[in-house]
Amino acid sequence: xxxxxxxxxxxxxxxxxxxxxxxAPTAAELQDRVYGSVFWEHYAPDNDKTKxxxxxxxxxxxxxxxxxxxxxxxxxxxxxxxxxxxxxxEFSDADIKGNRVGMxxxxxxxxxxxxxxxxxxxxxxxxxxxxxxxxMGVNMFVTDDVAFFVEANRYQGIxxxxxxxxxxxxxxxxFGAAPAAEPAPAPEPAPAPAPAxxxxxxxxxxxxxxxxxxxxxxxxxxxVGCSIFTENSVSxxxxxxxxxxxxxVKEQYHADIEKLAxxxxxxxxxxxxxxxxxxxVGTPAYNLALSQRRAxxxxxxxxxxxxxxxxxVKAVGYGIxxxxxxxxxxxxxxxxxxIEATVTASVKEAVQR
Numbered sequence: 001x002x003x004x005x006x007x008x009x010x011x012x013x014x015x016x017x018x019x020x021x022x023x024a025p026t027a028a029e030l031q032d033r034v035y036g037s038v039f040w041e042h043y044a045p046d047n048d049k050t051k052x053x054x055x056x057x058x059x060x061x062x063x064x065x066x067x068x069x070x071x072x073x074x075x076x077x078x079x080x081x082x083x084x085x086x087x088x089x090e091f092s093d094a095d096i097k098g099n100r101v102g103m104x105x106x107x108x109x110x111x112x113x114x115x116x117x118x119x120x121x122x123x124x125x126x127x128x129x130x131x132x133x134x135x136m137g138v139n140m141f142v143t144d145d146v147a148f149f150v151e152a153n154r155y156q157g158i159x160x161x162x163x164x165x166x167x168x169x170x171x172x173x174x175f176g177a178a179p180a181a182e183p184a185p186a187p188e189p190a191p192a193p194a195p196a197x198x199x200x201x202x203x204x205x206x207x208x209x210x211x212x213x214x215x216x217x218x219x220x221x222x223x224v225g226c227s228i229f230t231e232n233s234v235s236x237x238x239x240x241x242x243x244x245x246x247x248x249v250k251e252q253y254h255a256d257i258e259k260l261a262x263x264x265x266x267x268x269x270x271x272x273x274x275x276x277x278x279x280x281v282g283t284p285a286y287n288l289a290l291s292q293r294r295a296x297x298x299x300x301x302x303x304x305x306x307x308x309x310x311x312x313v314k315a316v317g318y319g320i321x322x323x324x325x326x327x328x329x330x331x332x333x334x335x336x337x338x339i340e341a342t343v344t345a346s347v348k349e350a351v352q353r
Contacts, residue, residue, distance in 0.1 A: 024113055024141040027074035030174060037067040037149070039170025043085060046162040049126075050090050055162075056126045058096055061087030063166075069106065077106040085125045098125025104133070113139045113147075121155060131155040131164070139172065147172045201225070220351040228351045235344040236263040238274075240298065242337045244281070247293035249301055257298065260341065261306035267345035274298045275340045276317040277324070279333035284319055292317025298339050 041063040049055040063086060069079030083100040104119030116136050123129045137151030149172055155164040197206040201214050203221045210225035219227040238260045240253040249257075264270060276295030278287035295315035302308040325332040 024139070024147075025144045025174075027108060027110065029144070030071050031074050033071050033174050033176045035067075035069050035071070035172055035174045037069070037079075037170050037172040039065055039067070039149075039151075039168040041065060041083060041085075041166050041168045043087065043164065043166045045087065045164050046157075049162055049164075053091070054127065056096050057090030057092070058126050059088040059090050061085060061095065063100070065100075065168075067170075067172075071108075075108055075110065077108065079104050079106060081119075081121070085123075087125060096126045098123060100125065102133070113141070115139065117151070117153065120158070127160075129160045129162070130158045131162070132158055137168075145174045147174075216350070218350075218352055220353050229348040230351055231346050231348050233344055234347050235342060236260055238298075238339070238341040240339050241334065242294055242339075244279075244333070244337065245290065246337075247290060247297045249297050254301065254305075257301050258306055260343070261302055261308050263343060263345075264302075264308050264312065267343075267347075270343050270345050271312045271314065272302075272341050272343045273314045273316060274302075275322075276315065277322060277336055277338050277340070278317075278319055279336040280320045280323065280328065281333060288317055288319035290317075291319050294337075294339050298341070 042060070043063055044060050045055070045058040049058040051057070063083045065081060065083030067079045067081050069077055071077045081100070081102050081104060085096075085098055085100055087096045089096050100121050100123050102119050102121030104117045106115055106117050108115045114136065115138075116134075118134045119132070121131050121133055123131065133153045133155045135151055135153030137149055139147045139149045141147040149168070149170050151168045151170075153166050153168075155162075155166065157163070197208045199206050199210070201210070202217060203210070203215050203219070203225050205221060205223070205225035209223070212221070212224070212226035215221055215225060215227050222228055236259065238253075238256055240249065240256070242248070242250075260272065264272060274295040276291035276293070276298075278291040278294075280287070292315070295317050299310075299313045299315040302313050303310050320336070323332075323336050324338065325335040
């Protein structure tokens, strides 16, 4: 019965929505405005409260309260609530008085005066308790700033088990002025016809926008007439074999070492590591020293014969720790008596049309 009474109070106000909708300000006009409300409330506690000594036999009663709210957006708002409650008691002639305070999130239905609320409340009426509430209401504007409202809520106990209902009738005032509509800009005069602009380097970008004059006709250009470049990786590798127990660089590898030197000169920001290796014959310590002599020998050719700076060449002996061929055959030993070097650089190249 108490639930029906709360719902009927709001439903009875719904026929008024059509009459007041045209007088109501738009959602945009209410956005970013603070509002305050005062209201009278009829409150119906849960039947279990009415029968409970712990709740002092709470029965129907009234309350007065106020809201302070803020319209966050066209659809959403937030408000704080305070209510002073005065409820009858089933077990006493003395009224039960206390407070209800809390916060609500408010959702306004687009183009309608209807809104929905949800929040949390704390009670001191009869005993301390907390509840979550959900409800609906209707705003009936009489001016752009002033509106009457009716609202019904269901209060579901959190710290204690109960289900109360309440209906509010109140008056709301929206503070601040609605944002003024921006005046329409004056029409701009028709522009004078632009003079013809040429394209001297024929790259497809007119001279008034071309920031790179005389780009090659074969190059693809960007929106300001400059050649578009792509960055590619280029590399060179050096491999050389050595005779058994030897660190002498064979003449046949000098041409490859010269190519490596040319690459290093073309890309002066690069360095190279010469890695020396040995076959697994003899002691590891001897092979480590032999591999270092092989790396040093190739480094010396780069520096002394081809003019590469010593600080750009690193010679490292790895001994037998990085075999290229497994096993102990003559062929495997021959492959592992070697040096290896690889240099990689980035080069910018123009993109062709």
